[in-house]
């Protein structure tokens with residue numbers, strides 16, 4: 140098996156939404172594929188109307204193949220303190236033509252206000268390791284883990300783009316989506332994330348600094364949260380940049396020319412164009428102040444390499460053969 144699904148960015152590339160078919164007849168929901176978590180959960184007909192604002196709802200009672208997982212519940216919270224919880228069904232799930240007949244579909248009976256406000260986002264599809272799936276009393280597997288044995292290759296890939304649709308592929312590495320070689324690096328899955336070593340960094344007219352740090356590849360995070368001292372050194376190159384104490388984030392004049400940011404994987408070097416790092420207006424009411432795509436990590440012990448970084452490369456999430464997972468990066 141192999142398949143490919145188009146993923147479309149919301150405004151400012153805040154998140155990328157991918158159509159997923161669930162049930163019989165298929166109910167299509169647009170999900171946020173998140174390599175930083177491991178639950179597939181959806182807005183559902185079980186939610187109170189006050190929690191729904193335009194999202195598509197999965198209704199298991201309308202699917203002839205839906206089966207409730209008796210007694211199972213789930214409860215998850217995300218980096219930004221948003222959260223959701225509910226009960227569990229199993230149903231047919233199809234992503235880009237790859238199908239699994241008894242995927243755990245976690246239906247939300249509660250969602251926090253951030254999700255209610257996110258009107259085009261019908262739920263999340265977790266692609267981190269199944270060890271951090273939140274279903275109790277018995278953990279469920281991610282879609283990737285479930286389809287793995289049927290895939291032509293034990294991989295899924297992310298080709299996210301700046302202000303344009305990209306693709307998530309399963310079971311195939313599409314050579315038309317990258318240039319040059321793929322550089323692979325080992326993954327430490329012990330925290331359930333795609334965690335790897337960034338070899339170092341450089342920006343503007345500075346030379347590359349071999350200063351390794353750990354980070355997770357997180358398609359569900361919009362920005363790139365990097366070690367505070369590196370973020371500080373980067374924004375010192377930007378005239379008028381300052382750490383907005385209220386936001387705990389760097390802002391700068393919107394007409395700033397931002398330097399490119401180079402990051403290393405092994406011996407390879409990849410460039411995040413400065414244009415990507417001029418992420419968005421801080422506030423729609425002030426057209427002169429902009430918000431940075433690179434921000435300091437909150438001292439959690441590892442960087443969170445989200446879409447700002449991932450969209451500058453072609454990324455291979457490889458489960459490996461002797462279950463030694465690895466990440467591959469290529470230019471595009």
Ligand SMILES: Cc1ccc(-c2noc([C@H]3C[C@@H](O)CN3)n2)cc1F
Pocket residue numbers: 154171173174175176216217218219221253254257260263357358359360
């Ligand atoms: C409203 C909303 C809030 C959060 C998220 C969200 N999705 O993935 C992540 C990151 C952070 C880490 O938790 C795992 N990956 N955050 C999505 C939303 F639509």
